[in-house]
Amino acid sequence: MYNVIQLLAKYGAHILFVVLEIICFSLIINYNKAQKDIFINSSNVLTSKIAEQQNQILQFARLKNQNDSLMIENANLIENLISIDYASDKIPNPDSILNQYSLIPAYIINNTTHLRNNYFTLNKGSREGIRKDMGVVSSHKGIVGIVRNVNDNFASVISLLHSQTRISCAIKNRLGHGTLVWKNMDPLRMNLESIPKHEKIAIGDTVITSGYSTMFPKGILVGKIEMYNVVPGSNSYNIVVRLFNDLSNIQYCYVIQNRFAAEQTQLEKEVENE
Amino acid sequence: MNNAIPTNIIRFIILYLAQIMIFKQVTFSLGGIAYIHFIIYPLAILLMPVKTPRAVLLIAAFVMGLALDMAYDSVGIHAAALVFTAYIRNIIIAFLEPFDGYSVADVPTVKQLGFGWFMSYISIGLLIHIFVYFSIEAFSFVYFFEIFLNTIFSFIVSFIVIIVTQFIIRTKY
Numbered sequence: 536m537y538n539v540i541q542l543l544a545k546y547g548a549h550i551l552f553v554v555l556e557i558i559c560f561s562l563i564i565n566y567n568k569a570q571k572d573i574f575i576n577s578s579n580v581l582t583s584k585i586a587e588q589q590n591q592i593l594q595f596a597r598l599k600n601q602n603d604s605l606m607i608e609n610a611n612l613i614e615n616l617i618s619i620d621y622a623s624d625k626i627p628n629p630d631s632i633l634n635q636y637s638l639i640p641a642y643i644i645n646n647t648t649h650l651r652n653n654y655f656t657l658n659k660g661s662r663e664g665i666r667k668d669m670g671v672v673s674s675h676k677g678i679v680g681i682v683r684n685v686n687d688n689f690a691s692v693i694s695l696l697h698s699q700t701r702i703s704c705a706i707k708n709r710l711g712h713g714t715l716v717w718k719n720m721d722p723l724r725m726n727l728e729s730i731p732k733h734e735k736i737a738i739g740d741t742v743i744t745s746g747y748s749t750m751f752p753k754g755i756l757v758g759k760i761e762m763y764n765v766v767p768g769s770n771s772y773n774i775v776v777r778l779f780n781d782l783s784n785i786q787y788c789y790v791i792q793n794r795f796a797a798e799q800t801q802l803e804k805e806v807e808n809e
Numbered sequence: 810m811n812n813a814i815p816t817n818i819i820r821f822i823i824l825y826l827a828q829i830m831i832f833k834q835v836t837f838s839l840g841g842i843a844y845i846h847f848i849i850y851p852l853a854i855l856l857m858p859v860k861t862p863r864a865v866l867l868i869a870a871f872v873m874g875l876a877l878d879m880a881y882d883s884v885g886i887h888a889a890a891l892v893f894t895a896y897i898r899n900i901i902i903a904f905l906e907p908f909d910g911y912s913v914a915d916v917p918t919v920k921q922l923g924f925g926w927f928m929s930y931i932s933i934g935l936l937i938h939i940f941v942y943f944s945i946e947a948f949s950f951v952y953f954f955e956i957f958l959n960t961i962f963s964f965i966v967s968f969i970v971i972i973v974t975q976f977i978i979r980t981k982y
Binding site: 547548549551552555556558559560561562563565566567569570573574577 | 862863864867868870871874878883884885886888889892893896945946948949
């Protein structure tokens with residue numbers, strides 16, 4: 536209490552000054568129209584500036600969540616695209632085929648592209664429904680690889696850039712299909728083999744997945760034909776495909792879940808065993 | 810010293826009446842905009858005895874300012890400016906302190922502290938008051954040009970009026 540009195544004795548006049556000025560300004564703002572308008576306008580500008588700054592900071596903090604939700608949205612859109620590709624086929628489809636594929640968004644947390652055999656690691660595993668031999672795409676434009684091993688929380692993916700990669704591909708609007716392999720060490724180019732040389736192809740044709748496996752649905756874009764030739768004595772083209780996506784800088788991807796994969800493989804195995 | 814209080818109260822009343830009855834009516838305009846206002850009421854605060862406590866100055870200024878605002882129909886503007894002037898007054902006095910300091914009974918008038926001192930004291934105080942007053946009236950430095958012109962012209966005329974009245978009416982306190 537004594538301190539308070541001492542403070543008032545020492546700074547009372549200054550405090551009084553501040554108090555009186557505050558009273559005056561509140562009077563000015565409340566009872567004078569011109570000043571009130573200016574005050575409201577200025578404070579609006581100020582508060583909106585502050586709100587904007589705050590929003591920017593918060594948005595930065597929320598980027599991760601936004602990205603996650605966008606990925607889920609993208610997954611749905613790509614699912615729809617795949618379904619539309621199937622629906623536009625001439626063969627009448629049962630309704631269930633529209634939902635044959637569903638996509639699981641995931642982040643790539645480890646990635647190499649400079650080795651002969653490259654692998655990715657995803658941040659989701661069997662808990663999210665990822666199983667062995669599922670296909671992985673980075674968007675509708677570009678495949679990434681095939682799931683090799685899964686544990687509870689992580690999945691290891693064989694990259695496209697792997698010496699053992701064999702993916703069945705076709706050329707859009709043309710006949711025949713071949714196998715996509717990675718022969719050179721160039722992370723942007725792959726080779727498409729065993730397209731018979733009597734088929735007509737041209738530079739710039741789009742290479743898509745053929746849909747002849749359980750991993751990838753038909754029609755996912757892979758790349759463009761950059762160059763082709765026929766090796767003498769061979770029966771098929773040697774095609775260099777330039778990939779649409781650069782595997783060295785992708786950050787997230789979608790794992791393709793094929794609901795009927797087990798059925799299909801089981802049937803195919805039965806045929807093989809006969 | 811005892812005479813100082815009634816003298817000051819009378820001076821307050823006279824200056825208040827003079828301001829609202831005479832000088833409020835006189836406003837010259839230049840180029841369509843009123844730039845010349847007579848503002849003499851800060852004299853009431855500026856002429857209070859040197860050693861007046863700051864709190865008394867502030868409250869006196871607040872009351873005077875509100876009374877003027879009632880007449881001018883501009884709630885708070887004169888009060889805010891005059892409270893500021895009352896607050897800054899002691900700083901000006903300290904700034905202009907003569908070599909041998911002030912005595913307790915000193916009143917800042919021509920008679921007691923000399924013409925030169927009085928001129929600089931009144932000009933600084935009045936200029937600050939007028940500038941603050943027009944700034945608060947405009948309420949935004951977007952109108953800096955208007956504030957500046959108003960301040961300069963009003964200061965000149967008000968200063969002349971104050972100096973003249975100081976030579977006509979010489980109070981002891």
